Amino acid sequence: MNNEGPAANGGLHLIPFRGLRYVPERVGSLAAVTSPPYDVVVRPDGLLHLESADPYNIVRLILPQANTAGARNQQAAETLDRWLSEGVLAPDPEPAFYVYEQRKGDILQRGVIGALALSEPSEGVVLPHEDVMPDVVADRAALMRTTAANLEPLLFTYRSTGSGTGATAVIDRTILRTPLLATTTEDGFSHRLWSVTDPDDLAEVRTDLSDHQALIADGHHRWATYLRLRAEHPSSSPWNYGLVLLIDTARYPLRVRAIHRLLHSLPVSEALAALTGSFRIKHLDGPLTHALETLADAAAGGNAFLLAGDGGFHLIDRPDAELLSRTVRRDRPEAWRTLDATVLHSTLLDHIWRIPDTPEHIAYIHDTEAAVEQAERTGGTAVVMHPVREEVVRDLAREGVTMPRKSTSFGPKPATGLVLRSLALD
Structure with a gap:
C-alpha cells in the first residue's frame, strides 16, 4: 500500500x-x-x-x-x-x-x-x-x-x-x-x-x-x-x-513471514496420494533449513509448498494449470489468483483434500519448527508456506482486495x- x-x-x-x-x-x-x-x-x-x-x-x-x-x-x-x-x-x-x-x-x-x-x-x-x-x-x-x-x-x-x-x-x-x-x-x-x-x-x-x-x-x-x-x-x-x-x-x-497450516486429520501419505497428477511431488532429504531453501527456490517460479509430518519433507509445486483455472475464482486480480494462500485454500483444501477451514480441522501456526513438530506428534500434515512479498500485500490492499485469512505474519x-x-x- x-x-x-x-x-x-x-x-x-x-x-x-x-x-x-x-x-x-x-x-x-x-x-x-x-x-x-x-x-x-x-x-x-x-x-x-x-x-x-x-x-x-x-x-x-x-x-x-x-x-x-x-x-x-x-x-x-x-x-x-x-x-x-x-x-x-x-x-x-x-x-x-x-x-x-x-x-x-x-x-x-x-x-x-x-x-x-x-x-x-x-x-x-x-x-x-x-x-x-x-x-x-x-x-x-x-x-x-x-x-x-x-x-x-x-x-x-x-x-x-x-x-x-x-x-x-x-x-x-x-x-x-x-x-x-x-x-x-x-x-x-x-x-x-x-x-x-x-x-x-x-x-x-x-x-x-x-x-x-x-x-x-x-x-x-x-x-x-x-x-x-x-x-x-x-x-x-x-x-x-x-x-x-x-x-x-x-x-x-x-x-x-508466512503462517503455516496444520491439518489435524490428514496424514501425509493420504495428502500426497491425493495430489498425484495435479502437482509435482519431490521428496527431500536433509534438515528443515535445506527444505526451506528448496521451497524458496521453487516459490520463485510459481506456487510451492512443503508437506511435513511423517519425519521427512515433501515439496509440492508446478500445479496443473487447468486445475487452477477450474478451482480458483476468476473475479479477482491476477496477483490474488496466483497467491500461494489462494491456491492452498481454493485448490488444495477445498477441491483436492476437501478439508473445512474450521478450528477442528486446521490450526494456524506461526513458528515453522512448531508446525512440523506438532504434525509429527499428532500424525497430521503440516503445510509449510513461503512468505508473500510485502509489495504484493500493499498493492492488493490498495485495490481493496483482501487475501485469504492468515496469509501473512x-x-x-x-x-x-x-x-x-x-x-x-x-
Whole structure:
C-alpha cells in the first residue's frame, strides 16, 4: 500500500489514553508477565509455559482457561479487577501516547501506541489485507466485552514522506529520555516504553498522522472485534477507539513471514496420494533449513509448498494449470489468483483434500519448527508456506482486495502486557 498523502475520507485520528501498566515491584519481572499476541501462543505448550512463568502473566487475561467460553471471559474480567485492586496493574496518571521500541541484533522497530478512531474499510483510512474467521471475532468480542479492555495493541503500518518531522521527530526526541520501562524477553528482543504527555508533542503526532492511511499488519480479527463492539455502543463512547501500535515502515520496515497450516486429520501419505497428477511431488532429504531453501527456490517460479509430518519433507509445486483455472475464482486480480494462500485454500483444501477451514480441522501456526513438530506428534500434515512479498500485500490492499485469512505474519509483533487500555478509564 502506498499511503503517502491524505486518506480518501480523512486520515488517522489517534488520541492519547491512560495506559494500564504492571507495577514492577509487584511482579517477578516485566519480561515474565509478557506474552506474544494471543494467536501466536502455541497451545498447549506455549500457554502452560507462560502461565508458569509468573502468576501475573498477561496470558491469564488474553487466553483465560475454564470449561466454557462464558466462564473464561468472566474469569478474565475478575482477574483484571483483582490485579487492579491489588495494585499489580495501575493506570498512568494522565492520558498519553506511548513510544515503543523493539530491538534484537540488527532489527530495530519504533512506533507510537495510542487509541485510534475506528473506521470501516470503505472509508479508506484503515486498510485490511486479510479475511477473518467469524468464530474468532465472536470469541475476541466476548472477551473484550466482558473485560471492557483492549488487552493488546494491534500492529498497523503507515508510510511517511521521510521528512523527519511530525511523529518521527517526536519519537526521536522522546527516546533521549529515560524510559518508563525496559526489559528483555526470552526471545532476545529488548523492549523500551516512553510516555508522551506534552500537549505540543501530542498535537504534532496527531496532526502528522491525520494525513495518512494505515495498513493492518497484524490484528485483523481484533480490528473486526473493535468494529463489532463499536456498533453496540454510542458513537461518542470509548468503544469508538481501539488500541494500536503505528509503525512508519518508510523508516522501520517490517519483516513478512508466512503462517503455516496444520491439518489435524490428514496424514501425509493420504495428502500426497491425493495430489498425484495435479502437482509435482519431490521428496527431500536433509534438515528443515535445506527444505526451506528448496521451497524458496521453487516459490520463485510459481506456487510451492512443503508437506511435513511423517519425519521427512515433501515439496509440492508446478500445479496443473487447468486445475487452477477450474478451482480458483476468476473475479479477482491476477496477483490474488496466483497467491500461494489462494491456491492452498481454493485448490488444495477445498477441491483436492476437501478439508473445512474450521478450528477442528486446521490450526494456524506461526513458528515453522512448531508446525512440523506438532504434525509429527499428532500424525497430521503440516503445510509449510513461503512468505508473500510485502509489495504484493500493499498493492492488493490498495485495490481493496483482501487475501485469504492468515496469509501473512508481519513482525516483530508488539509484546502483550507492556501497556493495556481500560475503556472504563477513557
